Amino acid sequence: MSERPDPETLLRRARGEEERANRAKLRIFFGFAPGVGKTFAMLESARRLVGQGVDVVVGAVETHGRKETEALLEGLEILPRKKVPYRGRELEELDLDAALARRPELLLLDELAHTNVPGSRHKKRWQDVLELLEAGIEVHTTLNVQHVESLNDVVAQITHVLVRETVPDSLLERADEIELVDIPPEELLERLSEGKVYLGDQAARAGQSFFRRGNLLALRELALRRTAERVDADVQTYREEHGVTDPWPSGERILVCIGPSPGSSRLVRAARRMAAGLRAPWVAAYVEVAGVAPIGQAARQRLDGHLRLAESLGATTVRLTGVKVSDALLVYARKHNVTRIVIGKPTHPRIRDLVRGSLLDEVVRGSGDVDVHVISGDEARPDGAREGKPVVGPVTEPQRYFSAIGVIALTTLIAAAIARVAPLPDVEMLYLVGVMVCAVSFGRHASILAAGLAVAAYDFFFVPPHHTFAVADARYILTFAMMFAVGIVISALTHRIRRQESEALAREERTRALYDLSRDLAGAYGDARIAEITARHASDSFGGTVAIYLPEDGGTVKAAAAWPVGGRIDPNDIGVVKWALEHGRPAGRGTDTLPGAGTFCTPIRAGAEPLGVIALVSGAPDALRPDEQGLVEALGRQAGFALDRTRLAEQARQSALAAKAEELRSSLLSSVSHDLRTPLAAITGAATTLRDETGLAADVRSDLLGTICEEAERLERLVSNLLDMTRLESGRVRLNEEWVPLEEVVGTALSRLDSRLRDHVVTTELEPDLPLVSIDPILIEQLLVNLLENAAKYTPPGTEVTIAARMTDGELALDVLDRGPGVPAGQEEKVFERFYRGTHTVSGAGLGLPICRAIARAHDGTLDVVARDGGGAVFRLRIPQPESRPSVPPEAPQEQP
């Protein structure tokens, strides 16, 4: 052990400190029994804080009519309770939303273990507390030792009162301060006899037996010990923070093996106590044995309960799969450096161990360095044979037995019939076939029955003396035994194969669901597409309706996709969606939060921030099992990665655009300065000459004035081009696509260029029945103007320029053809580059064609140039057109003349 804590510990602590500094405080007033004065202590401390100027609000405090307590409440702000109708009565409950809206610095909430009235947002008050803390509100609350989850069973053993309202230990660990409220048991008993103690419902039912002095002493010790543990932990933190050498025998890791049997909860709690005592991480494992029938519905629910319990007590839970429980456990233990294995004491008869081997023995033998703790109360073996039901046809258990009897009867008849024709030497083989049929068709139990019946029937009908169970030849006994054994083995093997098959199938289905989703998502781009794919896959896996919600600005959510298309979730469940999104945790049906909702919601996330929510309205009547919820969450993660990818790609695109725009700006500045200065110089020169030189001849004056006008126009064109280019290149141009007759656009372009095209022969060849085209008329006009201007500049006067247009394959094909020198071979792409000029004798910034191409691209179209047959160039514009066209414009409605 080094002098200084290792970096990871430091890092963790730094993170923890940061979290602690930012997060709201939780203070628990902790007592060993009702009546010790927790509420009193809490209120007293609250009053002191009010005196110090802290904004304190009472969320829920029960005075139980005690005058001293009531007196303490006076002058404190009390949040009005929410009235919740429940079974015809109106119950009062903490108004969580009001508390969140009021946002006091400190909220007082009595009875941390309180169970909320059904229909509240959370099942338990401690969940309300977590939400309050998350919202940054400090909470002071009270708690009795018997409500602490990990101590629950110990308390029950001491007092014989089982308390159902429990609080996870993680909450006690989350608490920033735990204040023990303690009085001697004698004093408590005195107060009880004076009637000063209000008994909770449960304790009242248990009556006086709970308040026996022995019980109270034991409970007090528990409470003191729990607090001391906490103090230990604080000391530990302190030691770490101050570099005090760590006395902790580090590296402990505990593995507890649990199963569906009811005793497993005790194992979990025992492991948790051990883990807490050792300050060690712990793992709760359940081993699924390949080849054993899956456990029944009831058992599965119990098992899920145990796993959830373990999770709530701070364990990591794993489901292992293996041929043998012991091997699976030991492999896991070795791989994960487990130092202690906690396992249940066997409760089954010893004979079974002789037949099937003892799990305990195997674990102890194979454990090596690992300590094995055997604890009473549970048997870890997942007992398929006892609890599971074979997966067979949809017949009930009695039906299967009758069917098995029928099969053996039939076998007997067939055997008898054959024996009548020709004596059959191996009738027993025929019976084995029957047993096998039973094993395949009716499951394990029925096939064992069939094996027994087969032996009996064989004995009765075919072993001399016939029609009695007596056996003449003792050798037959061996035959019977072998026959029965073979029958059992067949049934077991058949059964195991079926089991493996169905398990493999289920696992394969889960894997395939995930694989299919990730494959489909791999090619998907854009939120809507990803949402749709995810919804479809989730719906395929679970049936029912799936909707994907994505957050919108302003704290609302919108359904990005639903499957089946048009499917919806109950509008009342939008709250669940929002909760899941805000808190990044599953909520709704089958979870602890808003379980009354019909929808199960789980966040879609890639990193810490939820990116959306999968909302699932299951087609099945049952709520989703935890493993199914796990699959939905896994689907959510896949979707999260895909959404994240889309966002990153979008960001990359944006920054690439920004970089490109930046590059353009700088190259523009350098290249264009020359083009800007030339006309400016001409204008300045002409203007100053006109101002300063008196006595200029009239024709010189008019010449100079003409220069000013021409150069100003040139400057104007240049600036317009620059602006167009920058706008188009920035990708910020919004297309105003409209349905227009192309001749109108061509006509406008020609009108604008009237003077500059004066020296050329311009012809238009528009297809006669050219329909309306969907384009941005202003941009396409600009494109035409640039192309025609180019033609005017680069082709000799007197040559022909043609504009031709037609529709081909759903595309608008617009060509501008000239009879000029054409574009030099190899330069076909270069002419579309910015600042490229064919010859330096021609003026212009070399922006005309790049602008044209940018306009074409903005229309999802193309523009290129090819050599024209017979000399010249053809600029070819292609713009895809929508399939549907607008209706034929009607004549205007006629009013009466």
Added chain:
Amino acid sequence: MTQDGPLVLLVEDEAPLRKFLRASLSSHGYRLLEAQNANEGMQLLTTHKPELVVLDLGLPDRDGIDFTREIRGFTDIPIIVVSARGKEEDKVLALDAGADDYLTKPFGVQELLARLRVARRHAGRARGTPPAQVFEAGPIKIDFTRREVTVDGREVHLTPTEYKMLALLAQNAGRVLTHRQILKDVWGPAYVAHPHYVRVHMAELRKKVEADPARPKWIVTEPGVGYRFRDRAQP
């Protein structure tokens, strides 16, 4: 410089432009009121009752389209808006808000004078000069009483819609009409969202009255804005 020429209110924040307009308009007999922003403009408008307004849409203190709408709220004084190229949407909005015409910067003085002339003429007509019974522009002649159109003396047959459009354009000769204004007038207010109606019928109309429909001489397209029947007085 006359003392009783038409009074023009010029709302323009750029001093060089004001200077140029002052010089050119004064020399053509107009009197000028100059405002640097909308507030000043509104003050001068209410105190001096000018005959015309030339309004730059890019004012520093408020939105020019909004300002146009406010002026239209109490007077139908002709308003000519001035804006930069590439702001066609603004022009359409201003015209639909009640402006009479627009000019795109940079513009020549001849262009401005033509717009002012047309605006004054239409304002005069609105004040009571009876509309002409017959309209003539180049080869095109429209007889409004007989609903008859001739080109170079030959009668052309127009559909009722084409006739209505042509009549509307002719009555507003020299002025730009937006797609919306034409749709509202010819089809009715319910049709203003279908600009392609106008475009298709306009193409047909041009084929009947223009000598070369590919290069229309009389019914000219104002890109992104609408159409204008070229005025006799215009170049």
